[in-house]
Every structure is written in structure tokens, then in C-alpha cells.
Amino acid sequence: MGIQAAYHKHVIQFIIVGTENSLFDYFIVDFLDDVQVLSYDKHTQLLKAKEDWVIQTLGAKFIAKTQQKLLDHEKRFLWFLKKLMLNETKHDGPVFMSLCYLLTFSLPPPVNHTVQIFAFCEIESDSHIRNEIQIAVDGHEFSVLDGEMGIWIALMPEARSFLPILTSTLWTTQREHYMQEYCIDTMKKILQHSVIKKNVPPEVTVSQYETEDGITTLSCSATGFYPRSILLHWQNGKNIIMAGKQSSSGVLPNADSTFYQRITIELLPEDTGTDYDCVVDHIELGPPKAYPIQVKYPKKRSWTVTITILSVVILVLSCTASFIVWKKMKTGVYMEIQEI
Structure with a gap:
């Protein structure tokens, strides 16, 4: 490798x-x-x-x-x-x-x-x-x-x-x-x-997505690296992942003469996607480096969290408004009693 x-x-x-x-x-x-x-x-x-x-x-x-x-x-x-x-x-x-x-x-x-x-x-x-x-x-x-x-x-x-x-x-x-x-x-x-361009290590982002139908997809992207030679693969523990639906963007050029590559894999239904690493091999990283997954929740869950937060905020504002109205009413009654 x-x-x-x-x-x-x-x-x-x-x-x-x-x-x-x-x-x-x-x-x-x-x-x-x-x-x-x-x-x-x-x-x-x-x-x-x-x-x-x-x-x-x-x-x-x-x-x-x-x-x-x-x-x-x-x-x-x-x-x-x-x-x-x-x-x-x-x-x-x-x-x-x-x-x-x-x-x-x-x-x-x-x-x-x-x-x-x-x-x-x-x-x-x-x-x-x-x-x-x-x-x-x-x-x-x-x-x-x-x-x-x-x-x-x-x-x-x-x-x-x-x-x-x-x-x-x-x-x-x-x-x-x-x-x-x-x-x-x-x-x-x-x-x-001379060298054409100074060597630059890749910036690596690793994430996990779960679609509404329950399919788990792992994504690993490396960008901004030079030279173009790079190897990316998935690893679970010490085992290189071979099963599942895999795809790669190939090595693509960026506008600044650096390069980009992204690999994804769709896991089997019985695979929970835990303990996965994206292993990146590039000359500027020294030995191959393993990057753990950063979990990203699907949009549906994000909307659920957002709606929950909005509901709490509205409830708090409603309670505050009710308290202010009640306070004013109580103050008004008290003033009327004093005038009598």
C-alpha cells in the first residue's frame, strides 16, 4: 500500500x-x-x-x-x-x-x-x-x-x-x-x-451519515495536498474493509494546483459502522495515518432538535408574558384597593 x-x-x-x-x-x-x-x-x-x-x-x-x-x-x-x-x-x-x-x-x-x-x-x-x-x-x-x-x-x-x-x-x-x-x-x-510546488499535507475530513431508510454511509475526503500520489482506504480495527458498496472520486485537481480525493462506502445493513477509521497514506504525513469518524446526524434529526428548541423557547416566552400580564393586573387591583 x-x-x-x-x-x-x-x-x-x-x-x-x-x-x-x-x-x-x-x-x-x-x-x-x-x-x-x-x-x-x-x-x-x-x-x-x-x-x-x-x-x-x-x-x-x-x-x-x-x-x-x-x-x-x-x-x-x-x-x-x-x-x-x-x-x-x-x-x-x-x-x-x-x-x-x-x-x-x-x-x-x-x-x-x-x-x-x-x-x-x-x-x-x-x-x-x-x-x-x-x-x-x-x-x-x-x-x-x-x-x-x-x-x-x-x-x-x-x-x-x-x-x-x-x-x-x-x-x-x-x-x-x-x-x-x-x-x-x-x-x-x-x-x-527544482520542485514544481512545495509539498503540502492533506486536510482530512471523515464523517458518517445515516439515511432515512437506515443505510449507513462513511465518507472520507482529503484535500489541498501535493504531490498528487495518495492512498485512502477504510479500516475497522486492523482489518482493511473490502465488503460493501465503495466508490472514489479519483484524484482531482484544485484551482491552486493542489489535489482532492474522496472515498465513500455504504455499509451492509447489519454493520453499525462503529470503530471505523479512514487511513491516509501521503508522503507529507510520514507513516500512514488513521482518522476516526466524526458522526453527522441526518437532516431529519437536525430538524427535530431545532423544532424542540423552538418549542421550549416559545413556551418560556409565553410563561414570561403571562407572568408580566398577571403582575400588572395584580398591581392594578392593589392600587384600586388603596384608593378606596
Whole structure:
């Protein structure tokens, strides 16, 4: 159950918007352990870093070389869009194209396409463990490469015509060089020279809820932690809980570049939910730490308590008012007797 303290992930996201004739938008966002470190925009043609030390770490020569390569990529992406449009035209069928020609219809305006490329690599204890490339077109999965197997899989009919190019020796050599230099080596260089973000321990909240139908649910949330590697599990005494209906949110990013995770479990009807702990394993906590449950009563009980308190308050106020009225009446009678 040990956490992956030496695990790191580098993700490079390419987003291209254009037609077969031109690229309207082309930008790149670079994430290391889900924290943005670099970005590139077609309009500025500059590779920018979130922190100045990242540029200093990578060096001016590397930055200039990378900017030139990203500029050269525009021609490749434009070629991709042209070939994509050609494939779509073929799928329209020769009959349709012949009719367009015979009736002298004007050609339709160019169609915008959005291409997304996700290239990522992972290392653990400074050793490369995995890499993958995913391509999507207009929000649909186009093709994917399993880096370990070296196999491209076409996920759309239009992707099949690209397979001979993607699997060619030239493209394979260039792709492997790119992933090594710009994904793995860049990640290692940044990690060796500085940390992306100061480590922060998680804030843990553990609670128990009972619904109106008697189902007991345990909830454990950890938030505000960095790095993202964390393990949460339920424990009763020394036994790790495996039974019951369990669910997890997965590790999700917060706005401040920290992370969040929540796990819940619905207990079996015969389980009273006593002596449960949420065990959290994070590098900043040292040894795994157990957090006991803080019981929260359901809303129905809360309303019952509220109504009871209001009833008591109203009763006290009524008694006080009655006492004041009685006192005034008694005082008035006493004054009348004195006047007589």
C-alpha cells in the first residue's frame, strides 16, 4: 500500500483549429504532475514558462530550438488537415461529386476542424515506465499509440489511411526521439533542478451519515495536498474493509494546483459502522495515518432538535408574558384597593 513518492507524469497537449487552407489557432500547454509549466501560442510564437526558473533550468538554447520546432509543426498539422479533408471527400462518394460538377455547384466553404493531441510519459524512481500518444478530431477519438507496444490503433475510419505513415520507420524514429528529448528528458531536467510546488499535507475530513431508510454511509475526503500520489482506504480495527458498496472520486485537481480525493462506502445493513477509521497514506504525513469518524446526524434529526428548541423557547416566552400580564393586573387591583 506504499505511495508512489517517486512517480512523475509529463503531459503535452496540442490543440489545433483550422481548415485545409490555414490554421486559425495552434497552442500547446505543458503539464508536469498536473501543474502547468510551459505554454506556446501560434500568435506570439513564444514558448513561455509559468515560473522564471523553468526557463533558466532548460536553457536559452533549448527554448529557441523548441520554439523553432513548434513553428515547423504548423506545416505538418496543415498537411494533416488537408489529408483529413481529402478522406472526408472520398467518403462522400463519387456520385455526389459528379453531380456537383455537372450542376456547376460552387464548392462548399472550408470546414473548421479541431485536432487535439495528448502526448504523455511517466517515470518512477527516475526510470521510464510508460508513454502514450492520443489523437482526437472534433472531440472524437481518432487514433492512439501504446508506446510500450509500439502499435497505432485507428479509432475512426478516416484514421486508417494515416496508419502507413504513423507506422513508417522514419516517423517511428522521429516520434521516439521526440518523446525521449521533449517528454522524458525535459521532465527529468526540471525535477532535478527544482520542485514544481512545495509539498503540502492533506486536510482530512471523515464523517458518517445515516439515511432515512437506515443505510449507513462513511465518507472520507482529503484535500489541498501535493504531490498528487495518495492512498485512502477504510479500516475497522486492523482489518482493511473490502465488503460493501465503495466508490472514489479519483484524484482531482484544485484551482491552486493542489489535489482532492474522496472515498465513500455504504455499509451492509447489519454493520453499525462503529470503530471505523479512514487511513491516509501521503508522503507529507510520514507513516500512514488513521482518522476516526466524526458522526453527522441526518437532516431529519437536525430538524427535530431545532423544532424542540423552538418549542421550549416559545413556551418560556409565553410563561414570561403571562407572568408580566398577571403582575400588572395584580398591581392594578392593589392600587384600586388603596384608593378606596
